Amino acid sequence: MRSVPRPVERLIEAFARLPGIGPKTASRLTYYLLRISGEESRELSEALRELHEGTTFCSNCFNITSSENDPCEICSDIQREATVLCVVEDPLDVLAFERTGKFQGRYHVLHGAISPVEGVGPEDLRIEELIGRLEHERIEEVILATNPTLEGEATAMFLKRKLEGITIRLTRLARGLPSGGDLEYADSMTLSQALEGRREM
Amino acid sequence: MRSVPRPVERLIEAFARLPGIGPKTASRLTYYLLRISGEESRELSEALRELHEGTTFCSNCFNITSSENDPCEICSDIQREATVLCVVEDPLDVLAFERTGKFQGRYHVLHGAISPVEGVGPEDLRIEELIGRLEHERIEEVILATNPTLEGEATAMFLKRKLEGITIRLTRLARGLPSGGDLEYADSMTLSQALEGRREM
Numbered sequence: 001m002r003s004v005p006r007p008v009e010r011l012i013e014a015f016a017r018l019p020g021i022g023p024k025t026a027s028r029l030t031y032y033l034l035r036i037s038g039e040e041s042r043e044l045s046e047a048l049r050e051l052h053e054g055t056t057f058c059s060n061c062f063n064i065t066s067s068e069n070d071p072c073e074i075c076s077d078i079q080r081e082a083t084v085l086c087v088v089e090d091p092l093d094v095l096a097f098e099r100t101g102k103f104q105g106r107y108h109v110l111h112g113a114i115s116p117v118e119g120v121g122p123e124d125l126r127i128e129e130l131i132g133r134l135e136h137e138r139i140e141e142v143i144l145a146t147n148p149t150l151e152g153e154a155t156a157m158f159l160k161r162k163l164e165g166i167t168i169r170l171t172r173l174a175r176g177l178p179s180g181g182d183l184e185y186a187d188s189m190t191l192s193q194a195l196e197g198r199r200e201m
Numbered sequence: 202m203r204s205v206p207r208p209v210e211r212l213i214e215a216f217a218r219l220p221g222i223g224p225k226t227a228s229r230l231t232y233y234l235l236r237i238s239g240e241e242s243r244e245l246s247e248a249l250r251e252l253h254e255g256t257t258f259c260s261n262c263f264n265i266t267s268s269e270n271d272p273c274e275i276c277s278d279i280q281r282e283a284t285v286l287c288v289v290e291d292p293l294d295v296l297a298f299e300r301t302g303k304f305q306g307r308y309h310v311l312h313g314a315i316s317p318v319e320g321v322g323p324e325d326l327r328i329e330e331l332i333g334r335l336e337h338e339r340i341e342e343v344i345l346a347t348n349p350t351l352e353g354e355a356t357a358m359f360l361k362r363k364l365e366g367i368t369i370r371l372t373r374l375a376r377g378l379p380s381g382g383d384l385e386y387a388d389s390m391t392l393s394q395a396l397e398g399r400r401e402m
Contacts, residue, residue: 007255027296028221029219034253045247049242051209051242064235
């Protein structure tokens with residue numbers, strides 16, 4: 001549009017490339033930043049620049065860590081149980097577990113799930129590294145905490161077969177009704193699984 | 202949280218300061234940027250840095266313009282009608298008018314509306330500059346296109362009184378049912394105004 005200066009257009013386009021941000025929100029954010037002082041834009045700009053420079057993947061669990069902390073704080077924390085390993089798809093999943101405060105073991109981040117549609121095969125995930133850890137660390141239980149989706153299930157099944165020879169306990173997270181959910185709005189897959197997994201009171 | 206490296210935390214905080222972006226969306230955006238190549242973060246970082254450096258306010262209409270184009274492209278376009286001036290609150294409003302392609306006049310951006318609650322008085326808006334333009338340019342009609350809100354109406358009323366001595370045509374945008382809207386869902390204020398402003402077919 002002729003009435004939009006190039007720097008404004010450029011930022012709108014950059015925002016709009018982010019997931020979940022459409023052109024309208026991108027405009028709104030850009031004009032908001034224009035209206036306020038330059039301080040906030042500068043801070044965001046700096047934080048973006050440092051995101052990749054200041055972080056790396058932990059060479060042990062492949063979670064994100066500060067460049068100066070490798071292995072990451074969780075891997076190098078001797079207080080955490082070394083015998084339980086929670087295998088997740090993404091770094092955000094580690095965050096979700098840490099927020100519960102209920103898991104004291106360690107993690108292994110696969111960086112995705114097997115998805116033929118998106119062209120993600122087992123070789124694209126950190127599976128070889130997982131097997132390496134199972135051979136060298138004294139792990140007794142592996143929790144396959146991939147997502148309860150088609151891709152997550154396929155990945156868990158693949159890992160189950162792959163780890164068959166190794167004598168460890170393999171577990172999967174419980175399926176059922178989400179806390180605070182309403183039974184009448186539960187999808188039938190969830191409800192079936194809640195029924196199947198019912199427990200004595 | 203201990204499991205979040207500082208550069209990640211910093212970007213999450215910077216995103217979360219933007220309007221309409223909560224901590225969850227901020228995390229999601231940050232981890233998305235971490236997952237993909239650094240190219241996208243760099244582009245966004247650069248675009249943010251250039252936003253303020255590469256733009257300025259047009260010294261005539263106070264719309265946003267590239268630093269090298271002052272007065273802005275609209276003000277310096279001799280094809281546009283110099284006799285009609287559309288007074289708006291924000292640069293985004295100029296964009297909205299330009300998108301319609303129906304307005305051939307010029308703009309004046311007030312940069313806000315009078316709002317005692319938010320502590321915005323007439324002296325905070327570009328009103329003196331508007332009066333200056335009315336004295337020096339050959340403007341015949343001023344469209345008071347402030348928002349149809351309490352603040353926008355108050356600003357329009359203030360301007361009406363302020364411009365009383367100056368013999369020009371003052372107009373205000375039509376009020377009525379929005380296109381594509383459903384009559385039964387229209388609020389009674391809108392419906393009253395649609396009725397009041399009804400026209401012969």
